[in-house]
Amino acid sequence: MTDDEKIEKVCQWIQWQYETIVIFKSCNKNEYDEEVNQITVCSRGKRDLVLHSLLHEIGHLLVRIDDAKKNRVWNYKRPGEVLREEALAWEKGYELSLLLSLAINLKRYDYHTKLYLSQYVRSFARELNLGKINKKRS
Secondary structure, eight states, rough: HHHHHHHHHHHHHHHHHHHHHEEEESSSSSSSEEETTEEEEEESHHHHHHHHHHHHHHHHHHHHHHHHHHTOOOOOOSHHHHHHHHHHHHHHHHHHHTTTTTTOOOHHHHHHHHHHHHHHHHHHHHHHHHTOOOSOOO
């Protein structure tokens, strides 16, 4: 199965399972918009990156569904909670790939996971150094 076929399979599954629309754009932003139940994925780049980004964004939806079932509420203005969801979304995306028998390249998926998580950590470190993040724990 090609990456494009895998992408199509994932899009059909998320539409069928959660009535979630996937939009591909030539942009630099991937996101799950909970308010409109829509996922936006950047269509530029290698096809495996597009597939992995799609799985990750669906992972956000799945994490939030799990949290809602457990009545967990998170403050996504706090870096630690953002990182928590980001890591879990990558994990859920991988679990979805197994569920759908996509046979993705785990080495490449792990590479993308570490790449994007490290970008969040660097961004939060810059904000902390600039005083934009409160150093106190609550």
